[in-house]
Amino acid sequence: MKKIISLGIVIVVSLFAFQSCRQGPPIRMAEKVNLDLFMGDWFVIANIPTFIEKGAHNAIETYEREDENVINTTFSFNKDSFTGPKKEYNPTGFVQDDPSNAEWKMQFLWPFKSEYIIVYVDPAYEYTIIGRTKRDYVWIMARKPQIDQRELERLIQIAVDEGYDRNAIQLVPQEANKKP
Template sequence: MKPIPVVSHVDIQKFMGDWYVIACIPTFIETDAYNAIESYRLNDDGSIATTFTFRKGAPDGPLKKYTPTGHIIDKTSNAVWGMQFIWPIDAEYLIAHLEKDYRYTIIARNARDYVWIMARAPRIPGQDYERLSNIVKILGYDVTLLRKIPQQW
């Protein structure tokens, strides 16, 4: 398949902060995640301190926390990152969609194995979810694999 197109420019300061995971094609650690949040903070060296938290198995399940470090690879667009969970491997992280108001984003990978639909709020309207999942489909993903992440606060 063709490489996934990324957005032309990300204002990295505006992108920082909390993103609620609305749906994803999950990695093995996310298969039973609840209340998943990905948080970004720009470090002085330009790397991105990332904190991924969720409850395992239920809204009140054990809290899980991962702290990978993001590295901006394409400094022109700021839309291509490497996400390092373990050194020296940077997992591909592509900002394939970003709303103008930075309300929704889609993070993708060229392998089309994982994808994340994220929002600044824990819930989004149904028509917005349908529109975003259609974008995921256009990117070449099997949307039947999407798992809505329960956000029960």
């Protein structure tokens, strides 16, 4: 029964929340993303969440290259508290824009693919911002579960400069050095 409910959630997300058509002015894309450096764990520090992410604690997005332009993704979090039930989703990313590698399509359920834009990644690959042209969702992520408040404000300002509503961006609770 849980698998049927989870599949239903993924279908709804795929059909409504992650529509792949672009709507809105162009969004900035990172100039060049080194996919090998981008792989690994990213802690979600702040976001405008999709409905499945509401209440997420210890949210982590993990990327692993399957092929040159195919990225296996694991998105995991604890639901509603640090000790809440663990949730995990495994979409596949497809890199669309060569040579920047900043535009992906994320597929939760075949054949639907959603827009996934690497708006920013710092030169050390410690911080990234993922966005969409619609400005409906954004993810501010870091390699560590906690970041300096000034750095967080700088990253939020980048998202705001790209057209995101500052008031809609929420912090994601993270326990230091803990994976769900």
